[in-house]
Amino acid sequence: MTSPTSLAVLASGSGTNLENIAKAIDEKAVPAKIEIVISDNEKAYALERARRRGIPTRVVRPADFPSRDAYDHEIAAILADAKIELVVLAGYMRLVGKELVEKFYGRMMNIHPALLPAFPGTHAVKDAFEYGVKVTGVTVHFVDEGEDTGPIILQEAVRVKEDDDEDSLYARIHQAEYRIYPEAIRLFCEGKTKLEGRKVRII
Ligand code: GRF
Numbered sequence: 439m440t441s442p443t444s445l446a447v448l449a450s451g452s453g454t455n456l457e458n459i460a461k462a463i464d465e466k467a468v469p470a471k472i473e474i475v476i477s478d479n480e481k482a483y484a485l486e487r488a489r490r491r492g493i494p495t496r497v498v499r500p501a502d503f504p505s506r507d508a509y510d511h512e513i514a515a516i517l518a519d520a521k522i523e524l525v526v527l528a529g530y531m532r533l534v535g536k537e538l539v540e541k542f543y544g545r546m547m548n549i550h551p552a553l554l555p556a557f558p559g560t561h562a563v564k565d566a567f568e569y570g571v572k573v574t575g576v577t578v579h580f581v582d583e584g585e586d587t588g589p590i591i592l593q594e595a596v597r598v599k600e601d602d603d604e605d606s607l608y609a610r611i612h613q614a615e616y617r618i619y620p621e622a623i624r625l626f627c628e629g630k631t632k633l634e635g636r637k638v639r640i641i
Pocket of ligand 1: 449451452453454455456528529530549550551615
């Protein structure tokens with residue numbers, strides 16, 4: 439990896455993880471540079487956060503492409519142009535297709551608000567809360583072709599309190615996200631993550 443490592447962040451929504459990662463980079467806790475923020479949603483507040491920080495942004499709208507493959511091909515071209523070394527999905531609400539997974543396998547991370555393999559999918563906090571688990575948490579993993587199935591890099595457990603509702607639980611899950619996503623990125627940038635089959639060793 440070069441130092442700083444070139445990152446692209448893909449985000450569809452509010453972008454608090456993006457903000458937090460950018461802050462960790464500013465504070466020199468993570469040896470990386472966010473070269474570009476890409477969104478599938480022109481209204482994503484993540485784009486505004488990026489603009490305020492002077493980070494280049496791109497909106498790639500799925501509706502402008504005939505298929506998911508064509509869409510992903512465009513994303514792959516943007517990432518290649520920007521010489522991106524690590525792709526960080528931060529609230530990116532689309533499944534990543536074959537071309538991108540193959541090009542970036544082991545160099546593309548996602549964060550998921552549950553302890554995988556429990557509660558994959560887009561409603562993880564609600565699903566875990568309604569199931570009645572006593573412990574849930576956060577997972578950072580490399581992206582493969584499945585939905586939230588790739589090799590796990592870091593996890594942090596979050597206890598469910600008796601008086602929690604979904605929002606209060608999600609608030610604590612976010613706090614755990616803000617701890618472990620920058621940490622996982624740092625480990626990767628420093629060459630300390632080693633992918634061995636479906637396991638990630640932290641060396
Ligand atoms: C996070 O909870 C993350 O785990 C999930 O999407 C949410 C994004 O939040 N994949 P934000 O846009 O970073 O605030």
